[in-house]
Amino acid sequence: MKIYISSDMEGCTGVVSAAQADPGGQEYSFGRVMQLHDLDAAVKGAFDGGAERVIVNDAHGSMTNVDISRLGRGVRLVSGSPKLLGMMEEVGGCGGAVFLGYHAMAGTEKAVLDHSYDKQTIYSLSVNGRKMGEAGFNALLAGVQDVPVIAVSGDCALCIEAGSLLGENVETIPVKEGLAHAAALCLPPEESCEKIYAGVKRAAEKLKAGEFSPFTMEAPYVLDVGLANTMQADAASLVPGAVRIAPRALRFETEDALELRRVLYSVIASASAQKGAF
Known part of the structure; x- marks a missing residue:
C-alpha cells in the first residue's frame, strides 16, 4: 500500500x-x-x-x-x-x-x-457550482x-x-x-x-480495510474563477477557453478534470502579471 x-x-x-x-x-x-x-x-x-x-x-x-x-x-x-x-x-x-x-x-x-x-489574485473558486x-x-x-x-x-x-x-x-x-x-x-x-x-x-x-472512495464529480467540469480585480480578469480572459461571466470572474469548461489544473495556473500566471498595476 x-x-x-x-x-x-x-x-x-x-x-x-x-x-x-x-x-x-x-x-x-x-x-x-x-x-x-x-x-x-x-x-x-x-x-x-x-x-x-x-x-x-x-x-x-x-x-x-x-x-x-x-x-x-x-x-x-x-x-x-x-x-x-x-x-x-x-x-x-x-x-x-x-x-x-x-x-x-x-x-x-x-x-x-x-x-x-494565490492570495493576490484568486478571490473564489467553484467547480460545477460547488x-x-x-x-x-x-x-x-x-x-x-x-x-x-x-x-x-x-x-x-x-x-x-x-x-x-x-x-x-x-x-x-x-x-x-x-x-x-x-x-x-x-x-x-x-x-x-x-x-x-x-x-x-x-x-x-x-x-x-477498503473504507474510502475517491471524491469525484460528473463531467463536463465547469470551473468558475473569481479574481481580485478587473485588470486581472482582463489579462486572464486571454487564456484559451475563457468566458467572461462577470467583471472579475471567468468560466472554463472541459471534459478532462486534470485540464482544470492547467487552466487554473494559466489564469493565475496571467493575472499575476497585473499585481500592483494600478
Whole structure:
C-alpha cells in the first residue's frame, strides 16, 4: 500500500503568520521546522497503519521547503516547481492521499492564512457550482486518478471545510483553532504530533480495510474563477477557453478534470502579471 502526502505549510502546528510561511519572511525557518515536525508524525502514522511506501510532495510555495536529509527509508520526496499537477504531482497510483498542513479557502472567517492558491489574485473558486479551495480542488485531481483523500490536517476551519465536502469518513486532524486571519489558539508540538500520528495511522488502517472512495464529480467540469480585480480578469480572459461571466470572474469548461489544473495556473500566471498595476 502506497500513501501520498501533500505537504503544505500554512496549516502546520503553530504557524499563524505570513512571516512564518513565506520564504522571505523573518520567521520562515520556524515554518520549515514545523512542516517537518508534522510531516514526521504523518509519515510514521502512515507506515504504522500499513503503508509500504510513502510519497511526500512538497506542496508549499516554491516547493523546496522539505529537507530530504530528514526523511527516512521508504519515503520518496517530490520537490521543486513548476510541476504539471503542482500540489498533487505523482498522486496517481497511490492508495490514498493525506493533505497535511492545509488551510481553508479564501474568504473563510476565523481561518488561519486563508487563501486559494494565490492570495493576490484568486478571490473564489467553484467547480460545477460547488465552492472549494485547495483541499477540494486537489481532492478532485486525486479522485479522477482513483485516489481517495483519507486524512486532512490544519486548523478547525479547514477541517470543517474538508469534512463537509469529502464526507465524515475522512480523518480530520485540527492542530489549531483560528481566531483571525493571522491568529490562532495552537496545540503544542507534542500534542499535535500525537494527534497527527494517530489520525493518519487510523486513516491508513481504514484505507487498508477498503473504507474510502475517491471524491469525484460528473463531467463536463465547469470551473468558475473569481479574481481580485478587473485588470486581472482582463489579462486572464486571454487564456484559451475563457468566458467572461462577470467583471472579475471567468468560466472554463472541459471534459478532462486534470485540464482544470492547467487552466487554473494559466489564469493565475496571467493575472499575476497585473499585481500592483494600478
